[in-house]
Amino acid sequence: MSLSLSRSLPRALLRRSYGTVQAPPSAASLIANRIPPALQEATAATAPRTNWSREEVQQIYETPLNQLTYAAAAVHRRFHDPAAIQMCTLMNIKTGGCSEDCSYCAQSSRYSTGLKATKMSPVDEVLKAARIAKDNGSTRFCMGAAWRDMRGRKTSLKNIKEMVSGVRAMGMEVCVTLGMIDENQAKELKDAGLTAYNHNLDTSREFYPSIITTRSYDERLQTLSHVRDAGINVCSGGILGLGEADSDRIGLIHTVANLPSHPESFPVNALVPIKGTPLGDRKMIPFDKLLRTIATARIVLPATIVRLAAGRISLSEEQQVACFMAGANAVFTGEKMLTTDCNGWDEDREMFERWGFYPMRSFEKEGSTQPQPAVEAAPVAHDSASAAPAAASS
Numbered sequence: 400m401s402l403s404l405s406r407s408l409p410r411a412l413l414r415r416s417y418g419t420v421q422a423p424p425s426a427a428s429l430i431a432n433r434i435p436p437a438l439q440e441a442t443a444a445t446a447p448r449t450n451w452s453r454e455e456v457q458q459i460y461e462t463p464l465n466q467l468t469y470a471a472a473a474v475h476r477r478f479h480d481p482a483a484i485q486m487c488t489l490m491n492i493k494t495g496g497c498s499e500d501c502s503y504c505a506q507s508s509r510y511s512t513g514l515k516a517t518k519m520s521p522v523d524e525v526l527k528a529a530r531i532a533k534d535n536g537s538t539r540f541c542m543g544a545a546w547r548d549m550r551g552r553k554t555s556l557k558n559i560k561e562m563v564s565g566v567r568a569m570g571m572e573v574c575v576t577l578g579m580i581d582e583n584q585a586k587e588l589k590d591a592g593l594t595a596y597n598h599n600l601d602t603s604r605e606f607y608p609s610i611i612t613t614r615s616y617d618e619r620l621q622t623l624s625h626v627r628d629a630g631i632n633v634c635s636g637g638i639l640g641l642g643e644a645d646s647d648r649i650g651l652i653h654t655v656a657n658l659p660s661h662p663e664s665f666p667v668n669a670l671v672p673i674k675g676t677p678l679g680d681r682k683m684i685p686f687d688k689l690l691r692t693i694a695t696a697r698i699v700l701p702a703t704i705v706r707l708a709a710g711r712i713s714l715s716e717e718q719q720v721a722c723f724m725a726g727a728n729a730v731f732t733g734e735k736m737l738t739t740d741c742n743g744w745d746e747d748r749e750m751f752e753r754w755g756f757y758p759m760r761s762f763e764k765e766g767s768t769q770p771q772p773a774v775e776a777a778p779v780a781h782d783s784a785s786a787a788p789a790a791a792s793s
């Protein structure tokens with residue numbers, strides 16, 4: 400068809416003509432008119448700041464996604480080695496039977512999920528699992544217990560401290576998630592060698608009561624404060640796909656960005672709906688929302704490790720890589736992540752190999768709140784006139 404058409408057209412019409420070659424617009428000027436002021440300032444930052452307004456976080460979150468991920472990648476390169484990804488393994492050391500009512504959780508005793516409650520795992524069994532994780536390339540070992548808090552759990556705390564010391568003795572970073580803890584428990588864990596304590600805020604302050612009623616947002620913040628005061632790294636992030644709106648994802652990032660210091664680690668979980676829980680029929684968060692949240696977190700929390708956590712198994716390899724390119728730099732890997740399936744070590748190693756990533760060394764990010772010196776700020780100029788909001792509420 401095209402052959403006969405070309406035969407029937409005069410030669411002059413078929414000849415392709417080229418105009419004078421103009422100098423292409425600079426990358427800076429191309430993106431300048433799409434970048435809101437808050438993002439311009441953030442991409443030029445050389446240190447984390449803890450005085451974010453919610454409007455600033457919103458401006459960043461609502462930047463067109465291709466610009467947002469470009470800026471996030473630039474910030475990522477300034478504060479981190481963009482090829483290094485931390486491999487963590489998370490083991491449940493006490494499963495099920497929890498008195499709390501977190502609407503997403505398989506381990507709450509309030510929901511019929513079919514999960515069998517167990518006693519706490521013996522110390523030697525946990526250390527064996529940590530050794531396997533280390534031998535497979537994980538550099539951080541995390542241990543989770545399904546309960547509300549550590550009150551009246553003296554024997555458990557003693558055993559957990561043994562686990563913490565044992566894992567540290569292997570040269571691994573060690574993290575625990577044990578619900579609410581007080582100042583003394585935090586100090587004891589610190590003395591045992593704990594690297595980080597995970598306690599997620601889950602979502603915004605406003606949306607939180609629709610997800611959990613048995614403990615308050617302020618109680619969660621109180622635990623984070625005990626952890627921080629004890630000199631333990633804070634790991635605190637959220638869960639996406641709970642039914643929250645964009646404003647709640649913005650609210651979550653805004654809250655952690657204004658803590659006295661940014662968390663060392665910010666896990667971004669995609670809800671894994673568990674049958675029998677109130678959120679058992681929810682759909683996976685749309686990928687663009689997940690990516691947008693990761694990129695915003697990377698920019699607003701520039702020195703923090705942004706952790707692609709639960710739900711990663713539902714992402715394609717290309718989607719995972721898009722998250723790494725937008726600033727995620729840690730994953731959970733191994734046989735299980737608490738009670739849900741997890742991408743395995745071999746699969747992750749192969750993915751890293753294909754895309755040019757490598758596992759972060761233990762303690763590589765320790766105390767790193769300063770930017771990497773060799774990378775320059777992203778070229779952005781100041782012009783907010785045409786900043787276009789791109790995200791709608793879910």
Ligand code: SF4
Pocket residue numbers: 497498499500501504505506507544545546547578
């Ligand atoms: S406190 Fe933890 S284990 Fe208990 S229901 Fe909530 S998320 Fe699940």
